[in-house]
Amino acid sequence: MSIQWFPGHMTSARKKAAETMERIDLVIEVCDARLPEASSNPMIRELRLARQRPCLKVxxxxxxxxxxxxxxxxxxxxxxxxxxxxxxxxxxxxxxARIPALCRALAPHRNDGTKPLRMMIMGIPNVGKSTLMNALLKRRVAAVGDEPAVTKSQQSLDLGNNMTLTDTPGMMWPKIEFDADGYMLAASHAIGRNAVIEEEVAAHLGDMLLARYGELLSRRYGIDVAGMDGVALVEAIAKRRGCRIKGGGLDLEKSSLILLTDYRTGVLGRISLESPASRAAMLAAHAAARAALLSSAGDE
Structure with missing residues (x-):
């Protein structure tokens, strides 16, 4: 399954962000620490590089x-x-509280007090952007929810100490190039439920967790995970937690939600779904596969 999710309001959000980029000094990009590259919108990088704006990567x-x-x-x-x-x-x-000083260090030309340091906070849905902005302003100015795409319009606010902050809606990009990214984003709840099949997302998450965090799974669910794949893990959780449908069959939808929720809330433990090395390996494998495909097409 290839996961794609690009609600209509995000097209206008991108256009508005490009316009605002002209008037700001730096970008605060919020990512999910568990999947920093998968949760980094390539359009944000394109926009800020086009305007040569520095970036605080949160x-x-x-x-x-x-x-x-x-x-x-x-x-x-x-x-x-x-x-x-x-x-x-x-x-x-x-x-x-560390963020303002880090921003000033990235834009030293605004440290003379003549003009405010103008920042724009950006990120994909549900990475905690609104929570961060509310914390910076020390008051609730942005809606916070556990569903992606809560914020749908821009707003500019005075941060104090000669600093301003423009909030932007969470923006996805039109096409997620790598299937693995789509699954990581869906597992981390950055993609709306209407775009995914949660049993498939949970099975894929299970594969990733089994490869690196099998001990955490065994501890949480009291099962021996040796030799399991993601599908078997979801089935084992269903049996262990008594997830049954009418007639006695396993309720895999319910057990999938158990695994996804335990990962999302941190109940499983401290987990990262990608590292710089795993990211580089994925990109290399993708490039090799593409080159082989082009070579095969050229031979025909």
């Missing part, structure tokens, strides 16, 4: 991500020109 939900892998991502992004990365939880005021 890896949110770091409290539920694998700390070793998060450290690798921070080094990966800090090596990029015009980018500074920070890992935090938008629910922790002390973490959020």
């Amino acid at each position: 890896l949110n939900k770091a409290d539920v991500a694998d700390p070793e892998i998060t450290a690798q991502w921070l080094a990966h992004y800090d090596a990029q020109a015009g980018v500074k990365a920070v890992a935090l939880s938008a629910k922790k005021p002390a973490d959020v």
Whole structure:
């Protein structure tokens, strides 16, 4: 299954963001620390590079991500020109309090006090962008929900200390190129439920977790995961938790939701779905497959 999700309001949101980019000094891009690249909208990078705007890359939900892998991502992004990365939880005021100083360091030309530092906060749906903005402003100005695409319009606000912040709707991009990204985004609830089959998403998530975090699964569900694949894991959870449909069959929809919810809420433990190394390997495999396909087509 190829997962795609691009609600209509996101087209106008992209156009508005491009217009606003002309008037701001830097971009605060919020990503999910468990899947930083999969949750990074390539359109945001294109827009800010076109205007040569620096970027503070906020890896949110770091409290539920694998700390070793998060450290690798921070080094990966800090090596990029015009980018500074920070890992935090938008629910922790002390973490959020670090952001203004990091932004000022990225835009030193605004440190003379003559003009406000103008920032724009961007990100895909449900990565915690609104939570972060509310924490920065120390008041509720953006709607927060556990469903993606809660924010649907821009608003500009005074952050104090000669700083302004423009909030933007969560933006997906028209086509998710890699199937693995679609599954990671769906598992992390960045894609609306109407675009996915949750049993398939849970099975794919199960495969990823079994490859790296089998011990956490065994501890949470009290099952031996040796030799299992994602489908078998969802079935085992159904048996263990008594998920049955009328007639006695396994309720795989219910057990899929159990696995997805436990991952999303951090109940399973600190988990990352991708690392810089796994990302590079995926891209290399994709490039090799594409090259082989083109070579085969040329031979015909």
